[in-house]
Amino acid sequence: MNGTAMSLAGKRVVVIGGASGIGFAVAALAREQGAELVIASSNAANVAAAAGRLGGATGGTVDLRDEASVSGFFRNLGAFDHLSITAGDWGGTAFRATRDLDLAAAREGFEVRFWGALAAVKHASRQIAPDGSMTLTSGMLTHRPTKAIPLATAIGGAVESLVRGLAVDLAPLRINAVCPGLILTDHVKQMPQDRQRAYVAGLPLPRGASPAEAATAYVYLMLNSYVTGQILPVDGGGWLV
Numbered sequence: 001m002n003g004t005a006m007s008l009a010g011k012r013v014v015v016i017g018g019a020s021g022i023g024f025a026v027a028a029l030a031r032e033q034g035a036e037l038v039i040a041s042s043n044a045a046n047v048a049a050a051a052g053r054l055g056g057a058t059g060g061t062v063d064l065r066d067e068a069s070v071s072g073f074f075r076n077l078g079a080f081d082h083l084s085i086t087a088g089d090w091g092g093t094a095f096r097a098t099r100d101l102d103l104a105a106a107r108e109g110f111e112v113r114f115w116g117a118l119a120a121v122k123h124a125s126r127q128i129a130p131d132g133s134m135t136l137t138s139g140m141l142t143h144r145p146t147k148a149i150p151l152a153t154a155i156g157g158a159v160e161s162l163v164r165g166l167a168v169d170l171a172p173l174r175i176n177a178v179c180p181g182l183i184l185t186d187h188v189k190q191m192p193q194d195r196q197r198a199y200v201a202g203l204p205l206p207r208g209a210s211p212a213e214a215a216t217a218y219v220y221l222m223l224n225s226y227v228t229g230q231i232l233p234v235d236g237g238g239w240l241v
C-alpha cells in the first residue's frame with residue numbers, strides 16, 4: 001500500500017547498532033509494528049544479550065570497520081526491506097580541541113560512523129527490496145557546534161551530505177538520516193550531569209529524550225514511502241536556537 005502503510009507487518013528490518021541505545025529502541029519499536037527483526041553490532045555477546053531481551057529477534061555480528069565483515073554479513077542475511085544504522089564509537093580521541101588533535105585519531109573518528117555506514121549502504125543496496133529504505137545517524141552537534149569537539153560536527157556533516165548524494169544515486173531506494181539531540185541511552189547517562197545539562201540548556205525543550213522518542217523517527221522514515229534525502233532532527237528544537 002504505497003505511502004499509506006502504517007505497519008511494518010511482513011517487513012524484514014535490520015538494525016546495525018541494534019545491540020544497545022537508540023538502535024535497540026528502533027528494533028523494539030519496529031517489532032511492535034510487526035516487523036521481523038535482525039539486530040547486529042560488532043560484539044557477539046552484546047548482540048546475543050540484546051536479541052534475548054527483544055525476544056524473537058535474530059542477531060548477527062558485523063564490524064563496520066571491516067568491509068569484508070560487512071559484505072559477509074549482508075551476503076548471509078539474504079533479502080530484507082529496511083536498514084537503520086545507529087552504530088557509533090563516540091569518537092575516541094578524535095573528540096578533542098583542534099590544537100590538541102592527533103590527526104590520525106581524527107581520521108579514525110570517521111571509520112565507523114561515516115566509512116562504516118557507507119560500507120553498509122554499499123553492500124545492503126545489493127540485497128534490499130527496491131521499495132526499501134536506509135536510515136543513517138548524524139547528531140545535533142552537526143548543527144550546533146560546541147567548543148573542543150569540531151570533529152563531531154564534521155563527522156555528522158559528512159554523514160548528512162552523504163545521505164543527500166546517496167538518495168539521488170540509489171533512487172528509488174530511499175535514504176535518510178535521523179539527527180538526534182541528547183538521547184538518554186546508557187552511554188549518555190554515564191556522562192557527568194553538568195555535561196548533559198550543557199547540551200540541552202537553552203533548547204525549546206531543554207531535556208534529554210528517551211531512546212523511544214528517537215526510535216519513532218527511524219520507524220517513520222521506514223514507513224513513509226515518499227520521503228528521501230532528508231535529515232530528521234529529534235533534538236528538542238535544537239535547529240531553531
Ligand SMILES: NC(=O)c1ccc[n+]([C@@H]2O[C@H](COP(=O)([O-])OP(=O)(O)OC[C@H]3O[C@@H](n4cnc5c(N)ncnc54)[C@H](OP(=O)(O)O)[C@@H]3O)[C@@H](O)[C@H]2O)c1
Pocket residue numbers: 016017018019020021022023040041042043044046047062063064065086087088089090112113116137138139140179180181182183184185186187188
Ligand atoms: N545518544 C545520543 O545522545 C546521541 C546524540 C547524537 C548522535 N548519537 C549517535 O547515535 C549513535 C547511537 O548512539 P547510542 O547512544 O545509541 O550509542 P550506543 O548505545 O553506544 O550504541 C552504539 C552501537 O554501535 C555498535 N558499534 C560500535 N562500533 C561498531 C562497529 N565497528 N561495527 C558495528 N557496530 C558497532 C555498538 O555495539 P558493539 O559494541 O557490540 O559493536 C552499539 O550497539 C552513535 O553513533 C552516536 O554518536 C547519539
